[in-house]
Each structure stands twice: as structure tokens, then as C-alpha cells.
Amino acid sequence: MSSSNRWNILYRGPLSSCNYGCDYCPFAKTRNTAKELAKDAQSLNRFVDWVSAQNNREIGILFTPWGEAAIHKSYQEAIARLSHLSNVYRVAIQTNLSGKLHWLKNCDLRKAALWTTYHPTQTSEKKFLQQCQHLDKLGARYSVGVVGFTHELDKIKHLKSQLASGTYLWINAYKDIANYYAPGEIEAFEKVDPNFRTNTIRHPSLGKPCRAGHSSFSVDGEGNAYRCHFIKKVIGNIYNPSFSGKLSNSPSPCTNENCGCYIGYIHMPALAQEKVYGDDLLNRIHNPS
Ligand code: SF4
Ligand code: SF4
Numbered sequence: 001m002s003s004s005n006r007w008n009i010l011y012r013g014p015l016s017s018c019n020y021g022c023d024y025c026p027f028a029k030t031r032n033t034a035k036e037l038a039k040d041a042q043s044l045n046r047f048v049d050w051v052s053a054q055n056n057r058e059i060g061i062l063f064t065p066w067g068e069a070a071i072h073k074s075y076q077e078a079i080a081r082l083s084h085l086s087n088v089y090r091v092a093i094q095t096n097l098s099g100k101l102h103w104l105k106n107c108d109l110r111k112a113a114l115w116t117t118y119h120p121t122q123t124s125e126k127k128f129l130q131q132c133q134h135l136d137k138l139g140a141r142y143s144v145g146v147v148g149f150t151h152e153l154d155k156i157k158h159l160k161s162q163l164a165s166g167t168y169l170w171i172n173a174y175k176d177i178a179n180y181y182a183p184g185e186i187e188a189f190e191k192v193d194p195n196f197r198t199n200t201i202r203h204p205s206l207g208k209p210c211r212a213g214h215s216s217f218s219v220d221g222e223g224n225a226y227r228c229h230f231i232k233k234v235i236g237n238i239y240n241p242s243f244s245g246k247l248s249n250s251p252s253p254c255t256n257e258n259c260g261c262y263i264g265y266i267h268m269p270a271l272a273q274e275k276v277y278g279d280d281l282l283n284r285i286h287n288p289s
Contacts, residue, residue: 006089006215008060008282010229010263011047013221015040018067020096020122027067041074043221048078050223050238052085059085060282062115063093064218064229064263070114071099080106092283097131098123104138113283114142118159120152129162136164143168143285148189148196150174150181160192168286169193173200175260195276195286202260203268209251210259211267217247228264230256 014036021028032040051059061082069075070093080103082091092113104112114135118128135142144163146156148171160169171193174180181189181200189196213227213235223239225246226232231254236246251269259265266273266281274281 004215005056006058006060007054008062008216008267009051010062010064010216010218011044012064012066012218012229013040013043013047013069015069015072016066018096019071019098020068020119022119022122030067032067037072037074040221041072044074044078046223046239047219047221048081051082051088055087057087059088060090061088061092062263062282063091065094068096068098069093070095070097073103076103076106079103079112083108083112090279090282096122097128101131101134101138101140104135104140109139109141112141113280113285114140115145115283116142117145120146120155125155125159125162129159132163132167136167141280141283141285143170143283145170145172145284147172148174150185153185153188156189156192166287168284170262170284170286171196171199172262175200175202194288198265198271198273199260199262202258203265203271204257205254205259205265205268206257207253209269210254211251211269212254212264214248214251216267228267230259230261230264 015032016027017030017032018027051061063069063075075093079091079093082088088111090111090113092115094115096119097116132144144167156171163169169192171189173196186197186200218226218229219238223237224234225236225238227235236243259268262284265271277286280287
């Protein structure tokens, strides 16, 4: 199947609970009821069934839950099932890596991947690295991410030095304070993550072509589809048989002023991020060759 037939889908169901308590996050230490989790699992299974029926597409899926989903059996089973579908080239999930990892043995690890984030206020470096070593033993694909606070630079460098060689550590730039990085600091972070500079910018996007809404889209638990997570206008519903007609025939102009998140700007053709990440674009693994 050619990549022109490819759909990259970001799925975010109703689940919003998390076992961590990051003080910058609205989902910290929240709990979903058993009924809410059952509803989330039902929505997820419906989505997986739909993906399995898209035989004429090559599909990549990134689960971008509001909270922590990889600790739930429903997501573990969904990822395992999706990884074995012939029309799925990649299935990944954003996770804090706090949960058990045995379920990955049920996945096709050529296709399943983890987008892990290290939250230093919630776990120790030692515990996080033990989880990474477990992933290495399993042969799992994963990246590790952190926020690029300048006072954390030495700790970030240390984390990188402890990861298996070849493990990509990405750094999200702190963008809430303008001109946060002093001269030389961007270069210092770039030595750890060669792609850091791209993330320091909220890329001007208004009127510029974007593949979101063309070959990439976001889906919620009801099947409602959006161009991306950042434009809250429903473009159609994937469970409607005519859904594919709701996507644009080519990259179309963005209606937002700018795009500052990796999961958004990777769809801007002008940034050519697919040339950097290849088939690991969706799950953010950089494999410099
Ligand atoms: S691990 Fe993620 S979802 Fe959970 S509290 Fe921290 S930032 Fe929020
Ligand atoms: S540039 Fe960003 S905000 Fe605009 S459509 Fe693309 S992903 Fe969405």
C-alpha cells in the first residue's frame, strides 16, 4: 500500500483518569468510575473494529488519552489487536510508563510502540529507567520525553546517558514564558535532542497547508472526527459510511494562528517532519541513519 493511502489517526476517548499527580495537569489523581471505564472500553472496541474494517487504507494510530490509559487492560488488548492487523502500520500510546509491561508480549512489536514521558515529580529516575530496561528486554519500540526546563538540563543529560544507546529522548520546549531560553540554552538542549529547536516555536500556521483533515485526523469516543486536537470543529463521524468524503483531497489551509505541539505541526508539509522521523513520525521516534 502506498503512503498516499495512509491515514494517521489520533484517538482520544472519554477516559480522563490518571494514577500520577503532576501539579500542572488537570487529570492528576482523578478516578473514573467503573461505569465510565466500561463506557470508554466500549468506545475503544468500536474504534478498533472500525479500523479492522478499513482494508483499503494503511493506518497509523496514536492514542493520546487525557489521562493514563496504558494501565488499563482495554487499551493493552486494543493495542495488541491493532498491531496484528495487516492494514495497521503503527499503533502507539502516550504513557507515563508506570504500569506493568507484560502485555506487550501479545503485540507485534514491529508495529506497536510507546510514547513515554518521564515525570520527575512522580517517579524516580531509577524506577523509570527500570521500566525502560524492561522495554529493552522485550524489544519494544519506544521514545522517552521530558519537558525542557532549563534548571533540569543536567538531570535530562543524565537521563539520556542512562538510556540504552539509540533510545530517542525528545524534549518539549517550555513555551509558556516568552524568550524563556537564554542564548546558548537552545543549543545545549539540542545536543540531547537534535529536534529540540523545532519544538521551541509555535509555528505560524494560519492559511498554511496542513495534512490534518486530509491524511490525518483526530477521533473521540463517539467517532466524531476533527482535523486535529486543536481545531474543535467536527468534520464528520468515522462510523458514517461516507466519512472518507469529509476529508480534504489535499493539505488544506489551517484556521489557527499557530501550531506549537508536536502532534500538530508534524502534519505541516512545510516542516517536512516525515523526512526526520519516517514511519515513526506518529510515535515520535527519531532514528538518525
Ligand atoms: S502523568 Fe500525564 S496525565 Fe497523568 S497527571 Fe501527569 S501529566 Fe497528567
Ligand atoms: S497546523 Fe496545527 S492547528 Fe493547524 S490544522 Fe494543522 S495540526 Fe491543526
